[in-house]
Every structure is written in structure tokens, then in C-alpha cells.
């Protein structure tokens with residue numbers, strides 16, 4: 001028994017915030033943002049939208065593409081760092097909004113690697129025969145945890161959601177998954193605040209040492225791809241599509257160059273979406289599936305890195 005992605009979907013909030021808009025908020029420039037990150041714009045959720053709303057839109061499209069209804073879904077995993085509330089989980093809220101009855105539903109918190117973690121987890125349920133159709137979602141509203149006066153972070157992120165349906169299959173889809181974490185780096189990229197005694201304690205906004213994140217990301221994004229191809233007795237040249245977490249075009253280019261993968265085999269959305277954390281990989285995957293770049297039997301490598309640090313990859317045959 002194998003698991004295979006049978007449908008993808010995504011959703012981006014209507015409002016677009018351009019670099020020119022940001023020039024009016026903080027001391028920055030379109031030129032600085034584009035040259036350092038490759039980002040030109042990002043989508044921003046409205047005040048009344050929550051992660052489960054974005055997830056609902058993306059999930060409905062993925063389910064439609066897979067040809068399944070709420071009756072067919074028997075597992076829901078949502079990767080998010082910006083849940084609707086402390087509890088219940090965004091996955092439980094999404095389950096109710098979708099009208100899915102009585103299936104396991106839980107969130108995965110692995111920041112920007114969240115979707116890779118969630119997909120690897122769902123694969124274990126599906127390929128072991130415990131579930132038939134898992135809904136796996138990455139949904140984020142980072143605009144809620146950004147300090148809009150801090151130019152070093154507020155220009156980098158955006159909101160959005162991506163989803164896949166992972167179904168039982170007789171042919172291999174997911175070939176292997178590789179997950180890692182190193183909590184000793186937890187202070188490098190974090191939102192350290194928490195709620196206690198009815199009040200926010202500590203800083204509730206993103207706190208980041210950008211240079212350290214950059215160097216770490218380039219290293220582990222290269223290492224984990226080698227790990228995945230070696231496990232499958234393949235080479236990086238066998239990869240048809242690399243879909244990396246979309247944090248920064250310079251991280252994406254450096255990783256591709258070190259791996260010897262030409263940029264035309266890399267799906268890039270960071271220019272239009274910014275860094276949407278756990279949503280970035282399923283958003284990019286959905287785009288490349290819907291514009292028919294990805295074809296049946298092609299080899300696709302998904303990889304992410306994020307706060308924790310966490311990092312990981314999923315190698316799959318489309």
C-alpha cells in the first residue's frame with residue numbers, strides 16, 4: 001500500500017500589499033526588498049479571516065480536484081503557526097466547517113517546515129492502511145504576528161493556504177520523507193511571547209537573526225535533498241521539480257546551484273506570495289500542478305526549513 005497526492009488546492013486572500021505600499025509604512029524601498037529577497041508583493045488576510053477560513057477555501061479546491069467529498073475524508077492535519085485560537089486545533093475547526101464527521105483531526109506545529117511534517121505524518125496513516133483519504137493543509141496568517149514597525153521582518157512574510165488530498169494507492173506516490181529538528185537554535189527565529197494569566201507575556205511578534213537563518217537554511221536544504229535521493233538510490237539530476245519553502249529567492253537560488261538543479265526545474269512563488277510559512281510549499285505545488293508544469297510520473301522534491309529549527313523533505317513520484 002502506498003500514498004499518493006490525488007488533488008491540490010490553494011487560496012490567497014484578496015488584498016495585495018506591494019513593496020511600494022510598505023515604503024509608506026516603514027523606512028524601506030522596493031529596490032532593497034527585491035534585491036535582498038526577490039519579493040515584490042504579498043497577500044494579506046482581512047481582519048475577520050482566520051487560518052481555518054483560508055484552509056477551508058484551499059481544502060475545497062483540493063477535494064474537488066481529487067474527486068472526493070467530506071464523506072471520504074478520514075484524517076485532517078493542518079500545519080500552522082498562526083492557529084485560530086489556543087484550542088481547539090485549527091484542524092478541528094476546519095473539520096466542522098467542511099462538514100467532515102468523526103475523523104482524527106490535529107494541528108502540526110513545525111513553522112515553515114510544517115507542511116512537510118504534516119505530509120510525512122499523513123503518509124504514515126495512509127500507507128499503513130489506517131486512513132483512505134487524508135486532507136493535509138498548510139495555512140498561515142503571518143500578518144497577525146508581524147510587528148508592522150519592524151522593517152527587518154514585516155517585509156518578508158505573507159498570508160495564504162495550500163492543501164492536498166493524500167489517498168491510498170497501489171502505485172507509489174510518496175517515496176520517502178526525512179524530518180529533522182534542532183531545538184538548540186530556538187532563539188534564532190521565534191515568536192517568544194505566550195499567554196498567561198489573561199495577558200500576553202513577552203514579545204508576541206517575530207524575532208529573527210536573519211543572517212544565521214539564511215546560512216542554516218542553505219546548508220540543511222542542500223543536505224536533506226542529498227539524504228532523500230541517496231535513500232532512493234537516485235541522483236539530484238533525476239529530480240524533475242524542486243519545490244522548496246519560499247523564504248527568499250537568494251536561499252532558493254543558492255540551494256538549487258549547490259544541488260546542480262537548473263532554476264527552470266524549481267517552482268518559485270516567493271516573488272508574488274512572500275514567505276507564507278507552512279503554506280508556501282502546497283501553494284507552489286498547486287500552482288505548478290494547475291499550470292500543468294508537473295506531469296504524471298515526474299519526480300518531485302518538496303523541502304522546507306523553519307523555526308525550531310526544523311527541516312525536512314518529501315520525495316514523491318507524481
Ligand SMILES: CC(C)(COP(=O)(O)OP(=O)(O)OC[C@H]1O[C@@H](n2cnc3c(N)ncnc32)[C@H](O)[C@@H]1OP(=O)(O)O)[C@@H](O)C(=O)NCCC(=O)NCCS
Pocket residue numbers: 027028029032033036037112151152153155208210211213214247248275305306307
Ligand atoms: C533578512 C535578510 C533579507 C537580510 O538580508 P541581508 O543581505 O542579510 O541584509 P544586509 O546585511 O545586506 O542588510 C542589512 C541592513 O539592511 C537594513 N535593513 C533591514 N531590513 C530592511 C528593509 N526592509 N529595508 C531597508 N533596509 C533594511 C538593516 O537594518 C541593516 O542595516 P545596517 O547594515 O545599517 O545595520 C536575509 O538575511 C534573509 O533573508 N534571511 C533569512 C530570513 C528568512 O528567510 N526567515 C524565514 C526563514 S523560514
